[in-house]
Structure formats: C-alpha cells, structure tokens
Amino acid sequence: MKNKKRRREQPRPTIHPRNKYSENPPDFALLASLYPSFSPFVFYGRDGRPRIDWTDFGATRELTRVLLLHDHGLDWWIPDGQLCPTVPNRSNYIHWIEDLLSSEIIPKINNNADNIRGFDIGTGANCIYPLLGASLLGWAFVGSDVTDVALEWAERNVKTNPKISDLIEIRKVDTCMDAVLGEDSSEDLLCNGSKTNPSNGLGRESAPISSYTRDDAVEENSYSGPPILFGVVRDGETFDFCMCNPPFFESMEEAGLNPKTSCGGTSQEMVCPGGEKAFITRIIEDSVRLKQSFRWYTSMVGRKSNLKSLIAKLREVGVTIVKTTEFVQGQTCRWGIAWSFVPPARKIVSPYLAEKSNLSFMLEGLQRQFGAIHVLQSIESFFREAGASCKLNVHSFSVDAFYFEQITASNDHVKGILRNKVALLEESVGGDCEEEPPSCSDTMPCPSDDLSFCIIVFQQIPGTLLVKGSLQRKDGLLSGAFPSIFQRLEEVLKQKFCREKASVAIS
Structure with missing residues (x-):
C-alpha cells in the first residue's frame, strides 16, 4: 500500500483576539437566567449544552438584543424581517478597522488621534456598526440608508442610547439621479423620470450610472442603484474609514439557500443585481472620485471567489495599498477588503x-x-x-x-x-x-x-x-x-x- 503524503493543514483564522467573545463566547444559560425574555429560546442538547435554534429569527434577534445590553450597555431592537446582525462577527470587523488605523501604514487625516470618524454604508435598521464603534472605541459615525424603515429604526436605536447618540448621524440617501449626475444630466435619468423597482429599495434604477462619466458603457450586472458614497458624502467632508456589509446576493432565492440560519433581511439589504461584486465595484468607482476623502475604504465580502476580481479592479484604478483579512465566527466565514489612495507613510531608518x-x-x-x-x-x-x-x-x-x-x-x-x-x-x-x-x-x-x-x-x-x-x-x-x-x-x-x-x- 502506497504511503499517502499527509497534506499540511493551514491554520484556520480565529476570532479577533480583542473581540470580547474571543475567550468568553456567549453563555446562553447565563443569559437565559438573567433575561427572562431570552429563556424561552434556549434548550439543551443531548450533550447537556445550552443551544438556540439558529433558524428562528426571534431567537437570533433576542440573542443580539441581550448581548448588546449585557456586554455593551446598549438598548436595541429591530422590527420583524429586518437584517439581524451577529454581534461577535460585527465586532471582528470593527477591531480589524481599529488595526488598520493603528498600524499607521496610511498617515492620519487629522492630528487628533482620538477623533476617529467613520462612514457606515447601508447602516440598516440595526445600525450595528455605529453602535459598536461608538460604544467600544468612542468613534463618530455617519450611517447612511435609503428606506424609511431602516432610517426610522436606526434613529430609534441611536436615540435610545443617549451616552453615544451625539457621536452618530443617520443620513438619508438621496435617490434622485440628478443629485449625483448634476443639473446637466439627461432628462431620462432625472429623479422624476427614473423608473424604480419599489420591491428593491436600494433603488434598483432602470438606468445605471457610471462613476467616471455618464456616457460610459454599462457592463452587464453593474450596479444601478442610488448613490453609495459619491453623492452622499458632502463637499469637504473627510473620514478615517468607510465600512459596509453589502448585499451579498443577486436574488432572494439565492439568499434563501442556507437553511441553517435565519438572520432575516429585506430584499433591499440582501439583494443587488450583480450581487456583492457589483456593489463593491461601485464603492471602488466612487472611491476613485473621492480619493483621499477617506483614509481607508473597506467592505465585507461574502464570497472568497470575488476577492480576486475586486483586487484586480483596485489594481486597475491605481490604489496605493490593499489589505485583506478573514472574519471567523463559528462556522461562518466572511472576508474583508480595504484599500487607500493616500500615499503610504515612508519608513525612516533610525x-x-x-x-x-x-x-x-x-x-x-x-x-x-x-x-x-x-x-x-x-x-x-x-x-x-x-x-x-x-x-x-x-x-x-x-x-x-x-x-x-x-x-x-x-x-x-x-x-x-x-x-x-x-x-x-x-x-x-x-x-x-x-x-x-x-x-x-x-x-x-x-x-x-x-x-x-x-x-x-x-x-x-x-x-x-x-x-x-x-x-x-x-x-x-x-x-x-x-x-x-x-x-x-x-x-x-x-x-x-x-x-x-x-x-x-x-x-
């Protein structure tokens, strides 16, 4: 019998070491004893360990609520059907950005190191990134969104936490095409003449725009929704970073292929023609126009297979630096991508x-x-x-x-x-x-x-x-x-x- 060479196993990335849950994962039994509203969702398996049904939206929402309250002192809620975030995974993203900012690879935009300002693209009703970033690290945020439900509940979640409410601004995205294209845009792209699919609230406009020129040819599956960064960021504004949990899927049917979890999510939050690749490509195109308005541009990526083409796009537009990472929480993996147009800090020899x-x-x-x-x-x-x-x-x-x-x-x-x-x-x-x-x-x-x-x-x-x-x-x-x-x-x-x-x- 031939000896088979044992393949060297690559060490799997783990939860971020500064994540509150890296050494102490959520204790369902303890949380159930402290919060009666969570208790009905907890049951015990054959091994005697407390569990919850991850396919039950009510269970995942209540877990997020009690974790934010118990570990972060935050009052939080979202209505049925809205995207329910997992706190440990979202914390990983926050700490990765903290690493990027503290690495000083890219020089600081302002001299006040404690005055960090971020932009959350599509903050959603849950407003999770601004809430975590403000409560954990004292960062200021602008959170943008397009739907009335998301804006209403994001505002509620900010106002119910007065200790950090002054740090967070919720900004409505203007879905009018002329707000981005300018007054000389053609009539068929003006707000009053645009055709919007109401079932796809991230504004799946019928006439897509290019971030470079209005006359550029539009590729198949390119993003055709409302503004993402360009047209939302105001003149003269600067940010240390932007972050985004993009719509990962091209259809709700595709989004429902994983029966093991139920995190909710509307079509506006989950779906985009062209999927996450088209959405993040638009962020890249916007970043070309905004350049050094942001120290770091970042996004979460749901499919590792998309990283290669996204990085190729970044090479094409001439960024100065690219960083990638992997976010791990339990059996769920996501990836992060970050880039900048700011010239890297020079390394002076001591x-x-x-x-x-x-x-x-x-x-x-x-x-x-x-x-x-x-x-x-x-x-x-x-x-x-x-x-x-x-x-x-x-x-x-x-x-x-x-x-x-x-x-x-x-x-x-x-x-x-x-x-x-x-x-x-x-x-x-x-x-x-x-x-x-x-x-x-x-x-x-x-x-x-x-x-x-x-x-x-x-x-x-x-x-x-x-x-x-x-x-x-x-x-x-x-x-x-x-x-x-x-x-x-x-x-x-x-x-x-x-x-x-x-x-x-x-x-």
Missing part, C-alpha cells in the same frame, strides 16, 4: 539601524516546494531588476546549507532598488497584500559611490530560513542606504514566500 552593518531576519512558514535556493533566486531578481550586479555562490554541507550572493550597486541602482515596488497583488489573495513604494530621497541622501554587500541564506530546518545581510564597506558614501535596502528586501520576500505570517499583522 540612527541605530543606520550604524549597523550586519542585519538579519527570519522567513518562517515557507511552503514545502520552496527552499533557500528559490529565495536566493528571488533576491537575485530583486537586485538585477534595478541594474545591480550579482554574483551567486552555493555551498552545501551534510547538516546545514547556505547560499550567498555578492551585490554591488551604484547610486542609481540604490535609487532603483528603493523604488522597486512590492507587487500589489499575488495570484492568491488569502492574506494581506500591500504596496508601499518609498523613494530614496525620502529616506536618506544618495551620494555617488558604489554600495557592496553580501546576502546569505541559511537553511537549517524545513520551512524556516535565516537571511543575513553584511555590508562590505562600512565607510562607503552609500552605506547609510543599506538598512533601507535590507528592510525593503525583507518586505518583498515575506510577501512572496510567507503569506500566512504576513496576514497575522492585520487580521
């Missing part, structure tokens, strides 16, 4: 690093098919693309193996290396992707002299490599550039070979 002539970093979690020689080949390509000369040497021993490369770079080569962009996207999008092209002039002076250094790759245990860099001339005029070059090389190699590790930084 005086301590500038004095060091020997640097190193670890490459951990390499895929099985990659070894030291593959890494060294990538190192060689990295430097040769900038025109630097490379000389490859290989030495193998019985226990260890090490490979080294001698690199010589001129002033112009150093500039090219430091401007060499990390690939914005990889074919696989399971982890974070980013693009941060620093310029030589922003990090150090570039005098005229050759820079010579050696890169050594040690392979000692499977899946882990040690990369060392050694400066050959410590007194050279370009020696100060060495730490930045080595730091840049580390970013490139980790992006290419250590995808799982790279995704830990912001998850």
Whole structure:
C-alpha cells in the first residue's frame, strides 16, 4: 500500500483576539437566567449544552438584543424581517478597522488621534456598526440608508442610547439621479423620470450610472442603484474609514439557500443585481472620485471567489495599498477588503539601524516546494531588476546549507532598488497584500559611490530560513542606504514566500 503524503493543514483564522467573545463566547444559560425574555429560546442538547435554534429569527434577534445590553450597555431592537446582525462577527470587523488605523501604514487625516470618524454604508435598521464603534472605541459615525424603515429604526436605536447618540448621524440617501449626475444630466435619468423597482429599495434604477462619466458603457450586472458614497458624502467632508456589509446576493432565492440560519433581511439589504461584486465595484468607482476623502475604504465580502476580481479592479484604478483579512465566527466565514489612495507613510531608518552593518531576519512558514535556493533566486531578481550586479555562490554541507550572493550597486541602482515596488497583488489573495513604494530621497541622501554587500541564506530546518545581510564597506558614501535596502528586501520576500505570517499583522 502506497504511503499517502499527509497534506499540511493551514491554520484556520480565529476570532479577533480583542473581540470580547474571543475567550468568553456567549453563555446562553447565563443569559437565559438573567433575561427572562431570552429563556424561552434556549434548550439543551443531548450533550447537556445550552443551544438556540439558529433558524428562528426571534431567537437570533433576542440573542443580539441581550448581548448588546449585557456586554455593551446598549438598548436595541429591530422590527420583524429586518437584517439581524451577529454581534461577535460585527465586532471582528470593527477591531480589524481599529488595526488598520493603528498600524499607521496610511498617515492620519487629522492630528487628533482620538477623533476617529467613520462612514457606515447601508447602516440598516440595526445600525450595528455605529453602535459598536461608538460604544467600544468612542468613534463618530455617519450611517447612511435609503428606506424609511431602516432610517426610522436606526434613529430609534441611536436615540435610545443617549451616552453615544451625539457621536452618530443617520443620513438619508438621496435617490434622485440628478443629485449625483448634476443639473446637466439627461432628462431620462432625472429623479422624476427614473423608473424604480419599489420591491428593491436600494433603488434598483432602470438606468445605471457610471462613476467616471455618464456616457460610459454599462457592463452587464453593474450596479444601478442610488448613490453609495459619491453623492452622499458632502463637499469637504473627510473620514478615517468607510465600512459596509453589502448585499451579498443577486436574488432572494439565492439568499434563501442556507437553511441553517435565519438572520432575516429585506430584499433591499440582501439583494443587488450583480450581487456583492457589483456593489463593491461601485464603492471602488466612487472611491476613485473621492480619493483621499477617506483614509481607508473597506467592505465585507461574502464570497472568497470575488476577492480576486475586486483586487484586480483596485489594481486597475491605481490604489496605493490593499489589505485583506478573514472574519471567523463559528462556522461562518466572511472576508474583508480595504484599500487607500493616500500615499503610504515612508519608513525612516533610525540612527541605530543606520550604524549597523550586519542585519538579519527570519522567513518562517515557507511552503514545502520552496527552499533557500528559490529565495536566493528571488533576491537575485530583486537586485538585477534595478541594474545591480550579482554574483551567486552555493555551498552545501551534510547538516546545514547556505547560499550567498555578492551585490554591488551604484547610486542609481540604490535609487532603483528603493523604488522597486512590492507587487500589489499575488495570484492568491488569502492574506494581506500591500504596496508601499518609498523613494530614496525620502529616506536618506544618495551620494555617488558604489554600495557592496553580501546576502546569505541559511537553511537549517524545513520551512524556516535565516537571511543575513553584511555590508562590505562600512565607510562607503552609500552605506547609510543599506538598512533601507535590507528592510525593503525583507518586505518583498515575506510577501512572496510567507503569506500566512504576513496576514497575522492585520487580521
């Protein structure tokens, strides 16, 4: 019998570590004892564990109500049929945005770090993101929506929580097409002449608009509803981020394919022609027009298969950085995508690093098919693309193996290396992707002299490599550039070979 190779299982993402429920999931028995209204929905399985019927909208709504009250001090309710959010999953999204903002990859819009302002696209009757963001972190929010029911109940949920009500503004989306297109728009697209499907309240207008020009051809399944960001964000407004739980489905029939849960949801909340892909594509198109009005644009994604095309769209419109993550709650997985047009913060080399002539970093979690020689080949390509000369040497021993490369770079080569962009996207999008092209002039002076250094790759245990860099001339005029070059090389190699590790930084 042939021995079958055991496939290496990838570690599954977990709930965000700062999520209130990461170490202490909801205790149904305790909640039932404290809140009599929740008790009728709790039953005990054969294993003696308390459970609820996730297909019962009443049970899921009451669970959300008592969790918001018990753990967050929030009074909350929604009418029958409206989308009922799960608190742990929505908290994951809030904490991911917190990570993005605190990472300082993108510079702050204002100098007051405590004055964070977000925009919740389609806040819904539940208004969950503004309520959680304001109560957990003190963030200010604008929550937008289009239907009267959503606006009425969102306002109620804000006003019944006076401690945070001043932080949240609920804004009605103007569904008039001329509000977006301008006064010179053609008559057939004016508000009075537009044909709206009343059963599809996110304004499924019969005449779609392009975010670039009104005369552009509209692709099949492109978004054709009311404004999302452009036309809703006011002139001169700036936000630290936007967030969105988009309509995931193309029809209510598709939305009802999962019989294991009942979170409710109207057609306006659940359905969009073209599904989430069309909706998020419109957010991307709006972001092209609004550019740096937002520090970060973000959205939840329901299907991992849509990430690749969405990231390709972001590459097409020229964003400066993209981040992705996975949200996990029980058996439910969602993904997050974030992008920005703000130039990334430049990484200034500290005086301590500038004095060091020997640097190193670890490459951990390499895929099985990659070894030291593959890494060294990538190192060689990295430097040769900038025109630097490379000389490859290989030495193998019985226990260890090490490979080294001698690199010589001129002033112009150093500039090219430091401007060499990390690939914005990889074919696989399971982890974070980013693009941060620093310029030589922003990090150090570039005098005229050759820079010579050696890169050594040690392979000692499977899946882990040690990369060392050694400066050959410590007194050279370009020696100060060495730490930045080595730091840049580390970013490139980790992006290419250590995808799982790279995704830990912001998850």
